Amino acid sequence: MNNIIYLPATDCIFYREGFCLYEEILNPGYFVEFRCKVLKKWEREYEDLLDRAEIFHLDLKVVERIWDKGNRDRLKDMYNCPTFKAGEDGLCFYLHGDICLLTLPICKGKCHLFTRGEK
Ligand code: SF4
Ligand code: SF4
Numbered sequence: 741m742n743n744i745i746y747l748p749a750t751d752c753i754f755y756r757e758g759f760c761l762y763e764e765i766l767n768p769g770y771f772v773e774f775r776c777k778v779l780k781k782w783e784r785e786y787e788d789l790l791d792r793a794e795i796f797h798l799d800l801k802v803v804e805r806i807w808d809k810g811n812r813d814r815l816k817d818m819y820n821c822p823t824f825k826a827g828e829d830g831l832c833f834y835l836h837g838d839i840c841l842l843t844l845p846i847c848k849g850k851c852h853l854f855t856r857g858e859k
Contacts, residue, residue, distance in 0.1 A: 746849020753857040756836055759844035762853050776832070776840040778818045785814075 749755050754762040764774055786807065793803045818824060818832055823842055827833035834841040 746851065749847050749850045749854055751856050752847070752850070752854045753859055754853065754855065755847050756844075756859075757834070757841055758847060759841045760847040761836070761839075761844060764839060764844065774839045774843045776835055776838055778821050778832075779835075779838050781817060782814055785810075 752760075754760050754765060763771060789803060789807060792798075793800075815830075821832065823834065823840075825833040827835065832840075
C-alpha cells in the first residue's frame with residue numbers, strides 16, 4: 741500500500757503553527773473544546789465577581805479595580821497550564837484569540853480545503 745505524502749501547507753490561510761483553523765473559521769465559537777481552558781476559567785471567575793457585585797450593589801468601576809488587582813495571579817494560572825509555552829507577548833504561544841491551537845486538528849499538509857492567502 742502506498743503512503744500518501746501531502747505537500748507542506750504553511751501558506752494556507754487556515755494554517756497556524758501546524759494546526760488547522762478551518763473548522764473554527766467556518767463556525768466561529770461553535771466548538772467549545774477549542775477554547776483555552778485558562779481563559780474559560782477566567783470567564784467563570786469574572787461572572788462570579790459580577791454576581792457578587794450585584795448582591796453588594798458595587799458599580800462596574802469598582803468591579804474592574806478588583807478584577808485588575810488579580811491580574812498577576814491570573815497570569816500564574818496560564819503559566820501553570822501543563823501545555824503552556826511562553827509567547828512573545830508574555831501570554832501563551834498557543835493562544836490564538838481565545839482558542840488553544842493545541843486543540844485544533846493537525847494540518848497534515850495540503851488538503852482539498854487548502855487556500856493560499858494572507859493571514
Ligand atoms: S491545508 Fe487543509 S488541513 Fe492544512 S491548514 Fe489548510 S485547510 Fe487546514
Ligand atoms: S496551552 Fe496555552 S492556549 Fe492552550 S490551554 Fe494552555 S494556556 Fe491555554
